[in-house]
Amino acid sequence: MHGTPHTVADVMTRTVVALVRDTVFKDIVKAMGRWHVSALPVVDGDHRVLGVVSEADLLPKEEFREGDPDRYARLRRLSDLSKAGARTAEDLMTAPAVTVRADATLAQAARAMARGKVKRLPVVDADGVLEGIVSRSDLLKVFLRDDEDIAGEVRDQVVAFLFPDPVEPIRVTVRDGVVALTGRVRDTSIVPVAARLVRAVEGVVDVDCALLGPPRRPDLDPDLPGATPAGGADRDLPAPSDSHR
Known part of the structure; x- marks a missing residue:
């Protein structure tokens, strides 16, 4: 019913800096600084994604630089201690990497980021070959959509579909999403279905739904002159006399 939702392919960055297995620690830090990124994918010779090295993977080397942690910390943070002594991308990377396909919707990518607790996702094809990178900021681009564009989709795809014959025209206004x-x-x-479908339109920040039902007709007191009894017929009223003709 809705227009085709945006996919990862619509917002991802296609020019990707990647590491190979034997990239050394200092070169990883340099690459992150040069490209202003917080994580880099690690690929094999066929450009298949093996894992990801993030700033969090690099920090243990500085954290434990001045000495070894106590016995409790060693037991609790074995992975971090291992990375503190790592020298190459292969030893530092988190694997397997959390990845996403280019044809995934932005909502699917957002859920993958949330579950994986990551800020960036490598975009891969069916064989796991790197095609791009999508970040949190890329997913938020949908909220830059023009208000009038959103209003048009709501009118055409939601209102016209659910309410083809309203009691009175339905007004759709959009301000700041x-x-x-x-x-x-x-x-x-x-009406709750309409609110849910409007909220699902890309770029919508929130919905204020004030749709009402048909206006109620007042119940007439049957004792009042001229009131029509239930059933709407006038047959019980006395016929006019000749004196009133």
């Missing part, structure tokens, strides 16, 4: 819906619809049971 926040969508507001106002108007009256015939079936209020699908």
